[in-house]
Amino acid sequence: MTQTIAGEPLLDIDAIDTYYGAMQVHFGLRLAVGVGEIVCLLGGNASGKSTTMKVILGLVRPRAGRVRFAGADITGWETPRVIARGLGSVPEARRIFPAMTVRENLLMGAYLRQDRAAVSEDLERILDLFPRLRERLSQRGGVLSGGEQQMLAIGRALMGRPRLICMDEPTMGLSPLYVDRVLELIQTINRQGVTIFMVEQNANLALQIAHRGYVLQNGRIVLEGAAAALLRSAEVQDAYLGGSAAPAA
């Protein structure tokens, strides 16, 4: 298991400070994702997890620090430009286009691609991966169940042939059956060469499929390491739950 990343990381977040108005969300946030990894960012409510995702995607601009992705400094880039660089997004709460069909939703994932033939091939491949979506191809996204929407959101992200997929709480609000399916799927996708960065509240699950993890608390990384080690650490549980209000001894 790799603890440090060999070669240049695919995604590198360095000394990020983020604010919402007067409230500081990130305090010198640092983390990195290597090529081919599954990395999870863990943290309790209001720890700054989702904001981290927004910073990477260019939806929130940090006040200080740098974000590098695929060899470029993408700090302050507009979202579409970040996406064009090879980033796929599975947003929090899935954010399916509710009035578009499943097929249209998937094709929206390939919005920036010009290779129409290859897009059709990818669509077939993805529908093979998600037989449930094939059955519902012409239904509106809004009528799918939560689990189906999550599949659709992942499929939609894959349609862009990304190098890295950022997933914001992919298991949130899913039934246990779908949680397992989604996690297996993430592993499958990863084995096919897609790097995964996921933000999760569900620590036990996320650490079981991840290679490495970071624990975020009150806007700071308080723990990092190999997933197996983190999973065994009682400290994770504490930090992750926001249990400690005292300075780390």
Add this chain to the structure above:
Amino acid sequence: MNPQLVAHDLARAFNGVHAVDGVSFEVAQGETLSIIGPNGAGKTTLFNLLSGLDQPTRGSITLDGQPLAALGADRFAALGVARTFQHGRVFGNLSVLDNVLIGAHARRRLAHIGSTPLAILAELAAGLVRPGFVAAEERAFRAEAESILALFGDRLLPRLHEPAHSLSYANRRRVELARALAARPRVLLLDEPTAGMNLTETAEALAFIQRLQDRRLTILLIEHKLSLVMTLSDRVLVMDDGRVIAAGVPETVRTNPQVIEAYLGHARRTPPEAEDGATRAGPADPFAAWNVPVVNP
């Protein structure tokens, strides 16, 4: 002891989605009840119901035996329910003092004369003429507001006439708390009073809440910092998915497997092959490290 605040079978649905689904509890006078649970569990919706900002689709709320659920938010305030908000909602363009004075709004004599055109006219006349009782009331509230602000030492008093938008985040949260106290509440609802605060500020807020407890104020607390919850609560209510999944004294709640699962997620039934051969144990005692003492300043 008779319960002071009773919620019975409270439910709130939005388009068929149950944000709060059959929540019941009782709080005795002077007790602190914490409500914990993951994001989206329905905690803030519950507070909206308890403060009258939202109407339940089902169930009842009684305060000292008086039913509340059908009343408007202005009546809740008049009967002694005061609250703070998750992200802090001060009146940005009002001065610190005026913010706190708004807290006393429901105690003003003119606040209880109804909404008839005549009442409206009376309030207008009072604003123009400012008869003696209005001026005296205003002076009394003002003195009280300043004494409440003095509880925060010199954090707010020197900024009495500054607009609230110019304050730091922590100071805005303090103004919110002062505003709630100016209502002389019978029940105080605190929605994440330490969210976004650093360690020192959190410790200070904790000490402040403990002082309120010393005054036998009934407190309902939503909080994510569990050490704070464990320190402050008499009882804890755990919510998940709109329902109460556990309730009791902090010691029992923290060992409840359902609670652990709601917070940490359940372990997979079929763990994948561990590539490095390491065993992937579930959490042995996830709460082992909870006993970190909270430092008082």
Add this chain to the structure above:
Amino acid sequence: MDSFLRTVADQTVNGLVIGNIYALTAVGLALIFGVSNLINFAHGSVYLIGAYVGWVAITWLHWPFVVTLVAVALSCAAIGLVIERVGLRDLQGSARIAPLLSTIGLSFAFDQIVQLAFTANPQSFASPLPDTRWQVGGVTIGTLDVLIAAISLGVAAALFAFLRFTRLGWALRATAQDRDAAQQMGVDVNRVQQVTFALASALGGLAGLLVGLYFNTVYPTMSFQAGLKGFAANLLGGLGNVPGTVVGGLVLGLIESYGVAVLSSTYRNLFAFLVLIVVLVWRPRGMFSRERTLPPETLTGTFISNSRPVRLPPILLAAVTAFAVIIPVVLPDPYILQVLTNAWLLGLVALSVTLVTGTTGQTSLGQAGFMAIGAYSSALLTLRAGWPFELALAAAAGISAVVGTMLVLPAFRLRAHYVAIATLGIGEIVNQAILNWDSLTNGVLGLVNIPPASLFGIELVTPAGLYWGALALLTLVYLVQSRLLRSPLGRTWRALRDDDVAARAYGINLNRYKALAFSVSAAAAGLAGAFTAHMYTYINHETFTSTTSVLALTTAILGGLGNLAGAIAGSVVLTVLPELLRSWVDYRYLLYGIALLVLIRYRPQGLLGTD
């Protein structure tokens, strides 16, 4: 065929034709709202420009009809891009009401430009199409009816195809459904927004052209009415709902047509605005809306920036007031006194709007309605009941307060942008009621020979007398309002403006305090209207139009919303400036529009700061 049935059939065809045009106008509003969350007040101006471009192309240039259609669509698309740029994109990060106010400014500017270019007179617009009529089952249908139906249906089909089958159309739908998610698919939402404005404006322009042809005339004021009709159709269908809006347009057209058939044609607009209000109150999110999924988020419904107001020392205020009082003595120039009298009266209305919009946060575009109520009350009491002026003036303030507050009562449950639209509609309803209530208001003819203002038997007919009268009223209202603002009432108003949810949690009964604010505001505006009536000695339904409402709001913004001294300073600037630059008088509204745009962008806190 039975004549009743024939009338019904004729009115149905009529209603559907007009409804088609409304739909064409409103679809653009729906597209823009869907993609940008903006109620575009400049849409009526686009429609006006479309009508005039078409008129020029056909009447002057004798272009073929098809070429004219293309020219209208292209020129209006270009205007749409200007609106997107100036009215919306440059204002990212401003208060949410800022783009809405900005499109009002643009609308002022565009309308005045059209008027400068083509005069205010209606231009006759003869249709270049052959005037063939067909009888279909007893109903008469003309070429133009067929053409309008064909264009509307054609546009609807093309729009459907665009949205369903093109990449850009997909991007537009995705952006409207979830802007953030669309961005995360790589959609350049700014470009989508530009395309949306261009497309919506092209459709709005075509609607203007068709209306011009249908009624055989084009005139500058058609802009405002069209905008309101568009809002009504759009609100009926649901703000961002394109198919719903088409239905909304048709329903509105039919309601109007049947209403006109039953009553008279002057009722046409009254119906539209009543429908608007009913829908706003009954279903603020349109006929096809579902229950909202979450309690409403906090919206800042007003335009208060985090600035500190300039506090003028009382000694300075007293000195300025004293100077104002002696002006007629030291500078007895009738022209100057007349200009300043107008400034004081505008100041009175600006004070009234700054109370509801600035202090209480309810953006009002209906102050002219309160003025009209005051004016007619006072005029009728003196004319018909023989009341003395002083008594009639006081009664007018009271009547305006009571009636005005009752009229806005239904709007109390609305928030943010919707309050602005509702108050605008209420102002129009007052005007339409005046127009139609002949027995009381003398309808179109208006009231003449209103007795002049007087004080203790002395008639205020000289410029100096009128000047002092207006100044006295202004000072009185200023003192009343400033005293109220310093009372607990002022604090309560500001609290509900800053955060209505928190205010509610602390026991503030929103309806009661909104009613209080509107009653004081309507009384002040009513005083201004009444004094104006006795000054002009003649009023009709066009004396107090929504233009006055918008001007009053602009004045208040210029001075700094909520700032009393600012409101008066603003009114002096906006009244005196065009007079100082004599050559600007013709460009007055252009100037107002540009002033509003510049203020919103560069100095949202106004001259003296919001308070």
